Amino acid sequence: MSTSILFIMTLVIGIFMILPFWMIFSKAGYPGALSLTMLIPFVGFLVLRYLAFTEWPIHKKMKEAGVIIK
């Protein structure tokens, strides 16, 4: 019984951990599936740095549409 509780808790924590990243990636214009890379040590670290230091697709689209970003 304790194994199943541990498994369900791991699942819930995993979803709880991934969900905000999914929202951030989606809002930036990247596929939300990239948030799942946070589950892989080092790969998640690199992807997060890429997200932080590059121009987001949503900003590119806004520039193309003539929206000024401050």
Place this chain on the structure above:
Amino acid sequence: MEAFANLFRVIFSPTAAFERIKEKPAWWVPAIVFILAAMLYAYISAPLATEFAQQEMMRQSSQMSPEQLEQAQQMLNSPIAKVITMVSTLIAAIVSILIQVGLLHLVSSMLGGSARFAVGLAAIAYANMPIVVQQLVFSINTVFSKTLVMPGFTAMLPRDQATSILGTFLGRIDIFAIWSFALVAVALSIVYKLSKGKAAAVVIGYWTAGTIVAVAASAIGRAVGGA
């Protein structure tokens, strides 16, 4: 019907298949087939995998107290363990395909490629059909031989070395995986409009990064486990 035909077309005529997939990206068909194949193999191999895990545990039993050993054995043999195996396989299949597509989509976009995520998902899910063939071959082999099949060149090592660092590395050199990666390269060049050189570089980079992560995970696991 077209989406189902593409499951076979991608094996016999990949270029034509990816041209069609680009027009009609029915990603759910290959995704469901991929997940079902993974779950079939997990179901068939579960008793042997449990036996293998028990042998591994006995091998490392010097680091466990008799109570810990008994508790771990009870956990492995419980019916809930089988349910957890199936649910874990389902989740792992979904997560692995999404991570693969997410990373390949990101790198392809960085190199100047362009495609909608759904199209990339469909193309790469179809490119995983050799893995479905692998799961079916492994399932048939397991049913008849009653032995756990080791992927790739891991089969050259003794069974107890399968989870070693060398075993993990050799497991990455697998004919079905290489076939699948070749299809991914074709998919990237057609769907993302990457040159063949760039598509091949993306796939080789992806394989190398995956191998480094797998080998590092194995090394850390063995260091923590003390094996």
